[in-house]
Amino acid sequence: MTLSLAAVLAEPAWRQPDKTAVIQGAERLTYSELWAQARGQAAAIRELGVQPGDRVALMSPNVTDFPRSYYAILAAGAVVVPIHMLLTPEEISYILRDSGAKLLIAHCIRAEDAVKAAALAETPVRLVGPVPDGAVLPKLAEDVARVEPLTTYTSRQAEDPAVVIYTSGTTGKPKGAVLTNLNMVMNATVNGFDALNTVREDVSLGCLPLFHIFGQTVSMNTNFRLGATVVFQPRFEPDEAIDLMLEHGVNTFHGVPQMYLALVQAGKARRAAGKPLPKLKIAVSGGAALPAAVLEAFNETFDAQIMEGYGLSETSPTATVNQPRLGARAGTVGHTIWGVEVEVARAEVEEAIEFVPHGELGEIVVRGHNVFAGYLGNPEATAAVMVDGWFRTGDLGTKGEDGFVTIVDRKKDMVLRGGFNVYPREVEETLLRHPAIRDVAVIGIPDEVHGEEVCACVILDEGAALTAEELIEWSKEHLAKYKYPRRIEFVSEFPLGPSMKVLKRELRDRFAG
Structure with a gap:
C-alpha cells in the first residue's frame, strides 16, 4: 500500500490552497505557498543526489523553514532525521554518522556548528534561512533556483520509514527510533479527527520544539492534516x-x-494587572507527568481544562489522551486513541507479557499502528523493548475497568528505600501543594542504611522563604513515614532536556555525593 507523510501537507494545498497554514513573525504562508516551496526544495534535494529511502538530517528552530524543509525531504521520498538545536557539533556529527544521513539541512543561526559537524561526519550540508549576503556558505536556496519544482511527492510504502527520532540519550548514546509513514499519518489523523476534536478553523500555538515528536506530530502534522x-x-x-x-x-x-x-505564573501577573488572557478551546499536556497542582492553577487562571495525554517517541507519540467525547479525569492520561491498545503487564517479568488485573500496578505496554519499526541499526535494543508484539515503555502505571490509564512513574526513577517502593511523582504532587514551592523534582540518592534515600530538589516561589527543616516537618504531616524526603536541596532551576523534561540523572549526579 502506498502512503506518504508528505500527503499531510499536499492534501490541504489543493483542497484549501488559500487557507493560512503557518504564521511566524511577519511571515504568513498559505497551504499552496508552503507546498510549492517544499516541492522546490524537494527537487533541489534530489539534484544533490538524495534518493528515495535515504536519510536527510534537519536542524531548525520553530520557524517556517522547518515545515518547508521537513515536507521537502518527505516529498523527495527521503527520511527526515530531526536534530535538536542545542547539540554540540560533536553530538550532531554522531547523529549524522549513526543515521547515515546523506545531507544535513540546517538553519543559518547554527551555521558555524552545522558546517563543523558536517565536516566531522563527512556529510554534505546546505543552509536555510536568512544567510547573510556575501557569506561563502552552501545555501539550499541556490540549489532550488537551478531546478524546477517536483510536480508531486515521490510515492512511498506505508511501512517505509518516514522519520527517525533520536532519543535524548539520558541513558547512554542516543538511539534512532524509526517511525513509518503509517505511524506518523495515523497518529496525526486519529489525534485530529477523533481524539482532540480539532477542526480546520482552529488556530494553534506551535511553541513545542518541532525536532521533538510531540511538537512535530501534535502541533504541526495534526493541524496540517486538518487544514488548521x-x-x-x-x-x-x-x-x-x-x-x-x-x-x-x-x-x-x-x-x-x-x-x-510558566504560563500560570505569567497569567496570574497579567490578571492582577487587569490585562486580558486568551480564550482556549483546548489545552493538551504531554511529554512528562503533569502535577495536579499545576493543572488546577491553569484551569483557575485561564478558565480552560487541560487534557493530559501520554506517549513516547517510539509511539509516534500519542498512545492515550483525555478525550472530550470520552470524558476527562484529572490525574490520569485518559483513554487509548483509536486503533491502539494500552495494557499493564508485570514489570518484573521481562521475557514475556503477563497482564495484571485492572487497577494493579505494572509496566505500561502498547500495541497498535503507532508503535515504531525499531531502533535504527540496533536490533538488540529493539528486541529488549518489543515483546510478543507489545512495546514495553518502561513506565509504571494502572488501568481501571473504565479504561482510564494512570501513569505512576518511570521504572528507573522509582526509589527503593528500606525495601519500600517510593514513587517520585507521588511525592512531587504532594510537595507542590506547599504554598512556597514553585517546582520540585524528587530523586533517589545512595544511602548506607536504607539503600536509597528520598531527596527533593526544590525551586521556591519568588520572594518565598522556607528552610529544609521546615519542609521536612511539613512533609511528615502529608506523606507516609517511608515516603517523605529526608534531604532537601534548594535550586534556582532544573536541567532540562530538549523537550523540557527535567533531567533527573543530572540531579542525581550532582547530589549523590
Whole structure:
C-alpha cells in the first residue's frame, strides 16, 4: 500500500490552497505557498543526489523553514532525521554518522556548528534561512533556483520509514527510533479527527520544539492534516506566548508541564494587572507527568481544562489522551486513541507479557499502528523493548475497568528505600501543594542504611522563604513515614532536556555525593 507523510501537507494545498497554514513573525504562508516551496526544495534535494529511502538530517528552530524543509525531504521520498538545536557539533556529527544521513539541512543561526559537524561526519550540508549576503556558505536556496519544482511527492510504502527520532540519550548514546509513514499519518489523523476534536478553523500555538515528536506530530502534522493554522513561536517565552495567542486568536495550546507552570505564573501577573488572557478551546499536556497542582492553577487562571495525554517517541507519540467525547479525569492520561491498545503487564517479568488485573500496578505496554519499526541499526535494543508484539515503555502505571490509564512513574526513577517502593511523582504532587514551592523534582540518592534515600530538589516561589527543616516537618504531616524526603536541596532551576523534561540523572549526579 502506498502512503506518504508528505500527503499531510499536499492534501490541504489543493483542497484549501488559500487557507493560512503557518504564521511566524511577519511571515504568513498559505497551504499552496508552503507546498510549492517544499516541492522546490524537494527537487533541489534530489539534484544533490538524495534518493528515495535515504536519510536527510534537519536542524531548525520553530520557524517556517522547518515545515518547508521537513515536507521537502518527505516529498523527495527521503527520511527526515530531526536534530535538536542545542547539540554540540560533536553530538550532531554522531547523529549524522549513526543515521547515515546523506545531507544535513540546517538553519543559518547554527551555521558555524552545522558546517563543523558536517565536516566531522563527512556529510554534505546546505543552509536555510536568512544567510547573510556575501557569506561563502552552501545555501539550499541556490540549489532550488537551478531546478524546477517536483510536480508531486515521490510515492512511498506505508511501512517505509518516514522519520527517525533520536532519543535524548539520558541513558547512554542516543538511539534512532524509526517511525513509518503509517505511524506518523495515523497518529496525526486519529489525534485530529477523533481524539482532540480539532477542526480546520482552529488556530494553534506551535511553541513545542518541532525536532521533538510531540511538537512535530501534535502541533504541526495534526493541524496540517486538518487544514488548521499554526502560529510558530521559535523559542517559548510565556508572556510572548500569551501575546501571540491574543494577537492571532489562538484557541489551541499544546505544551509540557514546564510550559504550563510558566504560563500560570505569567497569567496570574497579567490578571492582577487587569490585562486580558486568551480564550482556549483546548489545552493538551504531554511529554512528562503533569502535577495536579499545576493543572488546577491553569484551569483557575485561564478558565480552560487541560487534557493530559501520554506517549513516547517510539509511539509516534500519542498512545492515550483525555478525550472530550470520552470524558476527562484529572490525574490520569485518559483513554487509548483509536486503533491502539494500552495494557499493564508485570514489570518484573521481562521475557514475556503477563497482564495484571485492572487497577494493579505494572509496566505500561502498547500495541497498535503507532508503535515504531525499531531502533535504527540496533536490533538488540529493539528486541529488549518489543515483546510478543507489545512495546514495553518502561513506565509504571494502572488501568481501571473504565479504561482510564494512570501513569505512576518511570521504572528507573522509582526509589527503593528500606525495601519500600517510593514513587517520585507521588511525592512531587504532594510537595507542590506547599504554598512556597514553585517546582520540585524528587530523586533517589545512595544511602548506607536504607539503600536509597528520598531527596527533593526544590525551586521556591519568588520572594518565598522556607528552610529544609521546615519542609521536612511539613512533609511528615502529608506523606507516609517511608515516603517523605529526608534531604532537601534548594535550586534556582532544573536541567532540562530538549523537550523540557527535567533531567533527573543530572540531579542525581550532582547530589549523590
